[in-house]
Amino acid sequence: MSLKSIRLWFHLLIVNDLPTIIFLFIWLVINILLFIGNYFNIHDSRKYFYLRSLISDGLSVARAAALCLNFNCFLILLPVCRNLLSLIRNILPHCITKTRFRRVTKRLFDQNIGFHRCVGYAICFWSIIHVGAHVYNYERLIDVNNEYQSLPSALNLLYLQSPESQVNPLERVNPNSLHVGSMLGTTAGITGVILCICLVIMLSSSTTLIRRSFYEIFWFAHHLFIIFFICLITHGLQR
Numbered sequence: 001m002s003l004k005s006i007r008l009w010f011h012l013l014i015v016n017d018l019p020t021i022i023f024l025f026i027w028l029v030i031n032i033l034l035f036i037g038n039y040f041n042i043h044d045s046r047k048y049f050y051l052r053s054l055i056s057d058g059l060s061v062a063r064a065a066a067l068c069l070n071f072n073c074f075l076i077l078l079p080v081c082r083n084l085l086s087l088i089r090n091i092l093p094h095c096i097t098k099t100r101f102r103r104v105t106k107r108l109f110d111q112n113i114g115f116h117r118c119v120g121y122a123i124c125f126w127s128i129i130h131v132g133a134h135v136y137n138y139e140r141l142i143d144v145n146n147e148y149q150s151l152p153s154a155l156n157l158l159y160l161q162s163p164e165s166q167v168n169p170l171e172r173v174n175p176n177s178l179h180v181g182s183m184l185g186t187t188a189g190i191t192g193v194i195l196c197i198c199l200v201i202m203l204s205s206s207t208t209l210i211r212r213s214f215y216e217i218f219w220f221a222h223h224l225f226i227i228f229f230i231c232l233i234t235h236g237l238q239r
Contacts, residue, residue, distance in 0.1 A: 019107060020107070020108065020111055020114075023115075024115075024118065027118075030071070031068050031071070031122065034071055035065065035067070035068050036064075037064075038060075038064040039060045039063075042059060042063045042064065054140060054141060055136070055140040058133050058136045059133075061129065061133040062129075062130055062134050062137060065129040065133060066126075068122070068126045069123060069126045070232075072122045072126065073123060073229070076116060076119040076120060076123065079115050079119070080112070080113075080116055085112055089106060089109045117206075120202075120206070124203060127195075127196065127199060131196065188236070191231040191232075191235040192231075192235060195228060195231050195235065198224040198228040198231070205217050205218050205221035205222070206221075206222070
């Protein structure tokens with residue numbers, strides 16, 4: 001590759017794709033800052049001091065990933081609101097005087113579906129982090145019930161002195177009856193499973209092959225977003 005062709009490629013990158021790259025970079029930085037900020041907020045919170053003694057940083061990771069999920073679930077609807085995008089796309093040229101900036105903004109709005117896909121992938125990524133952290137948390141809370149000579153065990157037994165002092169959110173029942181599947185007995189567990197199922201169906205049906213060859217499947221599968229957002233709203237109600 002000659003130096004001239006490299007310069008041409010770099011010039012085309014700046015002209016055509018630099019605004020998109022900057023926009024995606026800002027979005028990525030916001031995700032990272034939200035995760036780090038909420039992680040340390042939970043990690044340093046006195047409210048969860050004793051619970052952290054039982055499950056370490058699993059709670060911080062789960063809550064931080066949840067915040068990123070909420071942020072991206074909000075964003076994923078905006079790129080597919082066609083009427084709203086058309087309205088903004090028609091208004092912005094009247095607010096921006098320079099022709100170059102007009103072209104840049106129009107180009108960004110024309111790439112709305114690409115951003116929609118990026119946000120969808122981010123939702124999948126944060127979902128894996130969130131689910132993995134909560135599975136770890138639940139397993140750790142179960143294991144604490146089987147420990148009898150440790151600080152977590154002592155904290156776990158505080159409820160015997162006062163019911164208000166219960167640290168472990170799992171009820172003190174037969175430890176052998178507790179397992180990860182027990183999460184399905186909670187609102188968060190049931191809605192979480194439904195959310196994951198909806199997400200897998202929507203993601204798998206949005207592949208290029210299915211979208212082009214079986215558009216009806218893609219269209220109907222994506223309408224699971226109604227169930228998805230209903231479960232998302234109710235998912236965090238039980239704490």
